[in-house]
Amino acid sequence: MLMDLTDEFEQSDSGMESLTTSKDDTPERSRRPEDSFITPSLGSSPSASTPLSGPLKEYDDEPDETLSERLWGLTEMFPECVRNGTHTVTTKTWTGVKSLYGISRSVLWIVASSSVILFAPVIFEVERAQMEEMQKTQQKQVLLGTNAALSGPMPNMPPIPR
Numbered sequence: 001m002l003m004d005l006t007d008e009f010e011q012s013d014s015g016m017e018s019l020t021t022s023k024d025d026t027p028e029r030s031r032r033p034e035d036s037f038i039t040p041s042l043g044s045s046p047s048a049s050t051p052l053s054g055p056l057k058e059y060d061d062e063p064d065e066t067l068s069e070r071l072w073g074l075t076e077m078f079p080e081c082v083r084n085g086t087h088t089v090t091t092k093t094w095t096g097v098k099s100l101y102g103i104s105r106s107v108l109w110i111v112a113s114s115s116v117i118l119f120a121p122v123i124f125e126v127e128r129a130q131m132e133e134m135q136k137t138q139q140k141q142v143l144l145g146t147n148a149a150l151s152g153p154m155p156n157m158p159p160i161p162r
Helices: 002-011 067-077 080-144 148-149
Strands: none
Touching: none
C-alpha cells in the first residue's frame, strides 16, 4: 500500500517542475552562484590546495592598497607638468578658501559689533520716546477721561465766549 502511494506521487506532475528546468537552459544559467565563489569559513584562509573556479583568483603576494595609495599610483600615468599644475591649482585653491574664510569671519565680526554699537542707542531712544508718549496718554486719560485721551489733541477752535 505504501509503495502504491509513492509511485502514484512520483507519476503525477504538479506543473511546478517546468518552473525549475527549461529546455533552453544554458550552462551559464544552470550554474549555481555557489559554484563560482568560494566562501572561506571563519578562521580559515584559502590555501594552494583549495581549487578556485571561475574568474576569481586569490593574490596572496600582493598587499591590499588603500584608496590614497591607488590614487597616488594613478598619478604616474600623467606627465610631470600636469602633476605639477594640478598640485599648484589644488594648493592655491585650498589656500584661497582658507584665507576667504578668515576674511569673512573678520568682516562678519566687524559688521556685527559695529551695528550693535551704532544702532543700540538709536533703538533705546526710540523706545524711550514711545514710553514718554504712552505716559502722556495715560496722564491725559486720568485727567480728562477716556474719550479725551483716545481722540487726541483738540483742533484749534476759537475760544468760547464768556
